[in-house]
Amino acid sequence: MSFTHSSRIFALVDANNFYASCERVFRPALVGKPIVVLSNNDGCIIARSNETKALGIRMGEPFYKAKPLIQAHGVHVFSANFALYGDLSARVMSSLSEFAPEMEIYSIDEAFLDLSGMQRHHLNAYGRQMKQLVEQWTGIPISVGIAETKTLAQMANYLAKKSKKANGVLDLTRSPHRTRALQQVPVGEVWGVGRKFAEKLQRHGIQTAFDLAQGNDAWLFQHFPAPLLRTVQELRGVACLSLEQAPIPKSIACSRSFAQPEEDLGKLRESVAAYTAHAAERLRKAKMACQRLLVFIHTNRFRQNVSQHFDSTSIGLPTASEDTAELIQVAHRALAQIYKEGYAYHKAGVVLLDLVPANEVQQNLWDTVNRSQRSTLMQALDQINRDFGSGAIRYAAEGLCPRWRMKQEHRSPRYTTCWSELAQVNA
Template sequence: MFALVDCNNFYASCERVFNPALNGKPVVILSNNDGCVIARSNEAKAIGIPMGAVAFTIKEIVKKFDVKIFSSNYTLYGDMTNRVMMELGKFAPEMEIYSIDEAFLNFKGFDYENLQFYSEKIRKTVSQNTGIPISLGVAPTKTLAKMANLIAKKNTSMKGVYLIDSPEKIEDALLKTKIENVWGIGRRYAKLLNTNKIYTAKDFTLTNDIWIQKHLKVVGIRIKQELLGNPCIALEMIRDKQNILNSRSFGKMVSTFPILEEAVANFASSCAYKLRRQKSCAKVLMVFITTNPFIQTDPQYAKSCVVQLPIATNSSIEILKYAQIALKKIYKEGYRYKKAGVLVNEIVPENQIQTGLFEEFDAQKHKKVMKAMDKMNLTFGRGKVKIALQGTERKWKMQQERLSQNFTTRWDEILEIHCIK
């Protein structure tokens, strides 16, 4: 049996953990640079705020219903998801982190008669220890577990837990689930299936395998088998990233090289830190810059530069050096840049580095420096110690006028509790 655990309204729930006054009120989270709606609480959905709505178009409804709006705080959300996943990892020997707010658990070998109680215990523990509400769907396959989770969310009487643990429940779920809500069926496939009178998951399981193979390939066959209760999609254990990208749209258009250089340096530093966290090094680095294609009155320019590093590294010093070299090759004056980014790939374990005989780069020395820098940043706060090229002004940073505090990752922003006698 598999369980799909999903955090309810995750971004909004993270904000509510540290501000209980938000409970029961409509909450909306905006995208980078406060552009559009990327997350909503149930209350925000109920008053008709659509996903993807541009922020300025919902001003009237925000004022009418006193909607609480927040800039996306990815530092907070990332830390909270780590806390949730750590709690979930205590309840199953195998776990697949599927997204920032979802995870699959493998209940193989568990006493199936007690899975309802066990699932309720998971939900209660996560809520108690992190403050994040979750829903669980349990079923014989991952696809059915996804379906069970949707049922658990929609039916409040189930208190966030639903088990598909019998042929009768599988049949009932198949009949009630629209084909577009089946995991793995995208919009294009849903449209094709509807055109061929396949409207529900049940209809799909009755469809000829040859037809499914022709139109949906082997993926479609796997989905059908999963819906029938035959597991054929295994858990994917946590693996190191093979590509690491860090990029941002700027809060203001950037025209000068020093500001663009500072932004790229910060993106490169973030990539290097992520490499060190997973004990990996990168062989290749790419820097890209682009103007805003939506401002047609501006001259347009987009360019990237790929650099083969002499030795695979995770040193911020080395990665920033080559990112700066790449940026100088592609930067052109006379343009207003909207976005930049750094990508590192061809990633290898840090204990499998092929060094050069005449290479002047002292990997061990850099390793010690990076270890000390990371330790100080962990102790005193993120970004307290950094490479000079990263600068201090951050004129390029995203527009985040409604950003909440980093309650869990910065000492100077932690909540203060005062006892009144």
């Protein structure tokens, strides 16, 4: 079969057995030992190290059921420590953000990076360097999958973890192995397929990602919803999803490097407010509300002879919110907790976590916010910014003349990656 080659390149980076790996960072003696992490109130198993998986202990299994096996094999048991996982996640994400101009934090331990424009023959080495440095900086092992669409990058990541030869990094761009790779991935493992569709596809003889990529469009159109067709296109190498587009977002993040190092808390407050406003706009677009907000700041770790500081913290909201003003207040509280004077900050970021559908928000009896009034205000705000351009209306907290904003006045056209900036020939 023939494949399309798009000009986009995405990397999906995923931390390996993230919660279990977090527990090992501070107890290296546990490397190579079986670990399980339990949900709140120690109910179910929510994370396993590879050694635990090999014992046949299943994801989501109630703790009491797995107990005999756990005791027999001396599996190390941890209650979930979300404060630790959140902080290590922010460290991994901020490290990753050094490797690409644009990044989407997809979940607590996964991020898509935009590598479009990179030399293809360098991609594998770049992925390997990313893996080595992030592991060195954070202690968390990661896997890197690189391909021309997000769906293929997700698949490359899946195989990078499985294959001994790939050893954690797999680049599928222009790879002669793409067909074989597609054949190795069960259809249920393809991003966005899900169990229900996987069963239906299998009943019709579609077992692998390869079978799905070869599927008949008319038949698929008739039997499945449109998002699945987009997945099929993506498997064929046609990029349909850009950064920050996913079937269902798990978290929404906005982070940027500053044009110049910033020491001033006032300026950091402006940048954090602006990132929060941007993330909140996307939150409302996805019709979600967030229950937790995380802020991180750090200095430039590539600069020598500069004192380094990294910190992050997250704050839970009593009622899930989609309200920019409320979220900015929370972000400022978080920033105040982590800001330390005398450091030249290079980057800040805001991550909205624990997302729930906006129409399923649990009401809080002591809520002091008039949610329906605020929601109407937010709709008006979003409408104006859609009509008159992003940022037409902003919160004063975002600053009037933001010097922290990334400078791009002298950027050359994106000749190879943006349709509106292609080179023009006048003949």
